Amino acid sequence: MKAIVYTQHGLPITDPNALQDIDLPMPLAGPNDLLVEVRAVAVNPVDTKLRRGVAVTEPRVLGWDASGIVRAVGSEVTLFAPGDDVFYAGSLTRPGSYSQFQVVDERIVGRKPANLDFAQAAALPLTSITAWELLFDRLKVAEGGGEGKSLLIIGAGGGVGSILTQLARRLTRLTVIGSASRDVTRQWVRELGAHHTIDHTRPMGPQLAALGLEAVDIVISLTHTDQHYPDIVEMLAPQGQFALIDDPATLDAMPLKRKSISLHWELMFTRSMFQTPDMIRQHELLERVARMVEQGELKTTLSEHFGAVDAANMRRAHALVESGKAHGKIVLAYA
Incomplete structure (x- = not known):
């Protein structure tokens, strides 16, 4: 063959x-x-x-x-x-x-x-399994749940983000914010159902504040987590949840302690x-x-x-x- x-x-x-x-x-x-x-x-x-x-x-x-x-x-x-x-x-x-x-x-x-x-x-398949396991198996979001809570997906325009955005919008009541770096990908993410989009190449906290969000309850980072990590810790609400799929060279969990943030890692394999x-x-x-x-x-x-x-x-x-x-x-x- x-x-x-x-x-x-x-x-x-x-x-x-x-x-x-x-x-x-x-x-x-x-x-x-x-x-x-x-x-x-x-x-x-x-x-x-x-x-x-x-x-x-x-x-x-x-x-x-x-x-x-x-x-x-x-x-x-x-x-x-x-x-x-x-x-x-x-x-x-x-x-x-x-x-x-x-x-x-x-x-x-x-x-x-x-x-x-x-x-x-x-x-x-791969993106659907990864997105489903992230949302429902790792983070334990209930189908139909999430009322009053927010989810930020960093890298929402990629393969996993494209499915995750759809699943979160259709199967939960979370407010879904998707980050993407270009106009075309932000438009793509909006078409997939995100309530809001922001640009992860610029400071994300002020963009969330402009949307009326002082903090987010869940952050799922799908790309360049090492670059965004300080922002992620700052943006997450106390007792929030942080999940990722990529491979930062190191990940110091200590900054999560002050806010009692839980850490979740997903590998669909x-x-x-x-x-x-x-x-x-x-x-x-x-x-x-x-x-x-x-x-x-x-x-x-x-x-x-x-x-x-x-x-x-x-x-x-x-x-x-x-x-x-x-x-x-x-x-x-x-x-």
Whole structure:
């Protein structure tokens, strides 16, 4: 089967060897696995981080967002059958989705929304899982709850922010403020349902004050947390909640003590990496997301289609993600 791999970490994405087209053997499904014919993939910051920073001794297939068709199932599979259309984010401990076929545990797979094509569906899994787990599993916000409270999403125009904004607006009563650095991304965030938008390249406290907010109850930081951390501590209300997903070099929790601020970290791969007893929760929430999309309550966050799945197009996609100028999700598809 055809696949895209990296064989040497740290190469600039302008180097043709940063991502390469190769042929690999067809993978075999284990007892709980689906063998999926991949039809579309989306690109995430985790893809570029691993390519740049994780050394390999053999070709590694990246990619943690896909949609496709089940072609075979393992002996213990009960949730899906050959021919089913699915979408999923996969596991960091297994080969990724930049390949024509992939094996994935059924417990982290959902039924593809029937009203989306494969490219539109591929934009959703990783960001939907991350956003859902942040809001409902880590921060324990109740569906329909949050009346009188506020949520600031830093980096709301990105992939996770685009879903998180929608979920917070549709499933909670929180006042949602989204930060974005450009006019086009602030407009995008407003269209997704944010009550207010601010610019995180300028001091955020005065912008919140201009909206009549002295402090916010919850801050979710999705990008450049190390740069925004002093502002975050200042903006949060006493007994507020702070959550993040990125990788600051260090994070000193001591400044949170004075206000009794709780700290929450989200990694959507935790359940699959550790095979947690509640791993099937990701199947369940993807099924919920699919229903919400079909009912018009959520929309795909696909923003750009980069054409066929090949190394040249994938290098272009990585370059845009690394530029920090992408909004929504970049998707590539097999013909």
